Amino acid sequence: MILTVSLNPAVDRTAEVDELKPGCVNRLKHVKDYPGGKGINVTRVLRILGADVIATGFTGGYTGKFIEEAVRECGAESAFEETKAPVRTNLNIISADGSVTEILEPGSFIGEEVISRFLVKYEEHLDRADIAVFSGSLPQGVPVDFYGRLISMAKKKNVKTILDCSGEALREGIKACPDLIKPNIKELSDLFGQKTDSMEAVKGLAEMIRQEGVKNVCVSLGEKGLLLDDSDGYHFAEAIKLEPVNTVGCGDAAVAALAYSFDRGDTGEIALKMAVAVSAANTQERESGKFSVQLMDEYLKIVKVNHTIHREV
């Protein structure tokens, strides 16, 4: 059983407009809502892979109901702690000239009482979980070391942990030594406050994190591919060359594939292949958190992994 933790989910709304004019009345066309937030994408991808999933975190209001319904519809167990404020909606407005205006809501403020209730239930969920996946930003009110705390609780119950977030939440989370983190190259650079413009630099920073006790560090390099640094050394897989339909949620698809593979006991090499194939299949869908298993199977046949050992850096 895989436990996914989404503390700050969102409804992703996309719409079109001829030209967005501030201070005026703007009429949208082709409005569509999708369940969003990194952990929700991970949940849905895991379900397509066939994993048993419990999805927890915070939801609230009528937008929360939409998220919970999507979670149940994909066949995962919905076990969210309810907040009073509704889940935020993020609006992406695409103008006729192709420019995109993002109008993002702040996540709702989570009070101490809700956090306490969540922690009690979270501990119970851990008893049924083999892996816990923590994805996305922390909502207001949740302390910056919260992921670290959740990771420590999971480790005490021998539940493996995967953390995918950025900034301070990632820095603090790393201190609790999750089994895997998956920063993208920008998140990795931000963590160290330095540019990482070469593969060697990326490898060096990944290995520094591994030396701090994070067993597996997977760095997404965008259209270049994925690097996994584990006890065997570096595994690098080039991304599959494709014309993407939508690249949003590709990192989440990779995280889901890694969690699924780790749960099966796959080697790092196989896990990385899965991550590249699922992520590539995800780029071919308009909607995040979806992919074609048939495409994944095709891609799995062509992914190549290049292995180097640590001392070669």
Add this chain to the structure above:
Amino acid sequence: MILTVSLNPAVDRTAEVDELKPGCVNRLKHVKDYPGGKGINVTRVLRILGADVIATGFTGGYTGKFIEEAVRECGAESAFEETKAPVRTNLNIISADGSVTEILEPGSFIGEEVISRFLVKYEEHLDRADIAVFSGSLPQGVPVDFYGRLISMAKKKNVKTILDCSGEALREGIKACPDLIKPNIKELSDLFGQKTDSMEAVKGLAEMIRQEGVKNVCVSLGEKGLLLDDSDGYHFAEAIKLEPVNTVGCGDAAVAALAYSFDRGDTGEIALKMAVAVSAANTQERESGKFSVQLMDEYLKIVKVNHTIHREV
């Protein structure tokens, strides 16, 4: 029992931003959702007045659930026909300089099957209703003479009818001779395609509509006041001078008051006083569809109605 018909309700979302920049990421502050749409405002105001209300129309999706919950919360019976597409959300973004950007969604498309199901239920609701109030725009898919059809069905069952809409829907609705319409001065001008810059012009147009068979024509003149043209002549009530908190939904408050008063069998003069007082009390609330009964009572004492007979025009 008063039946309110909301064919195109909306979630009204208000939010603040420093400066809205097209093509960029914009982070909203102080986001708040309100149940919206003219018929929903009418429903809520009627409930505060103490009327028994059945609210019908079209809702759908998770936003529809929010509307239905608001209807039930105010104590009205929620009897909406469910559509597949979610109820639209209208976003009002207030910039730091005070300018407002409105981002409006199109109403969802209503299919013939849903319309047929609605008509069956509508006929049943009419059996329990004394007055039916039709408010707001028609969603896509609904024919432009739909209000006319609903009004004719109501009249066959001796249910009084009030129509508050604009443009073609109003023009077509008038043909079925509702008991009351409440255009604002702009809607009245648009109907005749001519400017109405004097009280005499307004009176003339109102009387033309009355001669076509609409028994009562109430024209809202914004901060000037309300004019009611009925079989007794013209009743004009000056608006109460107030610093408004929010003028959105004031027309709906007036419609609700007129419906309530007509249901009680009040004279035109008393109905008009109610409309002015409730509408004024509504301007003192941030939220549409709300008002203080205490304020209404205070205002009722100071509203003055000026009566002139038809031949004076």
